Amino acid sequence: MHLMCDLSHQEPRWIVRHVGGAMRGAGAEQMPALVRSVLNCRISNNALRFFHSLGYKLDHELLQTGFKFQFHKVVPITVSVTSVCKIPKLHMIEEAVPITPGLQLVEVSASTSGDNYTEVAAAVSGLAEQLAPLLHLSKPGVLTGVVPTASAAASSLTSRATKVP
């Protein structure tokens, strides 16, 4: 479960996001993109204290800054280009340090319903191919063909960057 705070507005806006497990099975392995359930929900700004009271512990805290682009290819597709920074001291975003200096995370995602995810995955894959001259995009967890520096960066980002006691 993720708690996200959008700092781009005057008043911070909180969102709670539940990310489900990836789709499994032979069909899922053949899919060019990762398919999983994601639920986003706006929540009041006492969300952190609320979930802590329910027994949840903070695992890690990251600051992500960058841009989002919207494309339309069969369905609306979002491409986000961000720098991911770890926060050494709890909530001290001013002291955030980039995890991979000079490298940015590019994520391509689209919403899908239960009956059209094959089409949507193909559209996402198609966009990734169009971006191939600029960058290499791979399905999460599949690092085949990724250059060594990018591979190390991806591993670093997916590992737990900061643990809070």
Place this chain on the structure above:
Amino acid sequence: MKSIESLNVTRGARWEAKAAQYRPMLRDQNLPADFARDLQSIFFSENPSKFFFILRTEHMVVEADSNVQDIMERLQTYRNRLTFVFEGYQYQLGDFNLKAGRAVLNGESIRGIVLEVEYLPVSSIEKSRTLLQEFVELWQDVISKHSLNGKISHLEPPFGSYLLSDTYSWQHTAVQYTNMMTHFLSQRS
């Protein structure tokens, strides 16, 4: 409701508020439990896009989009222990909006009658307090004159302890109704 309708007040739409009390789902009974045991929630039919959680010990009210229920279901950390449904009709009487109805526990037993009074021109709780008290006292006279049984008991909501502002909001309503649920549960059926 008979006393309200006897004044030729126009009956408006139905209303419903669904409150729930949860218990934590402990996977390992032997592990020390460091989490809230007094989680409550409330949903209002007039505000279907929002859902409210209350943690009484922490004096916390949380407002979220209504799909937060799907997230809580997937997290499987709390289970619904009981449900209170408050339901009835709305009435308009000049600048006052009245909601009268019954409180039903688990769809089976009626635990009480609720009367919600809203003074529409003013959203300041302090500024409208005296006016609302006078209105309720007036209503008690109406009930007595119609020889109806029952007495209106005002349940003072603990807004101060929840650090809610003086301007009335849905969060205030959430605190009031869950406070009412707790009150009904504490009484014998």
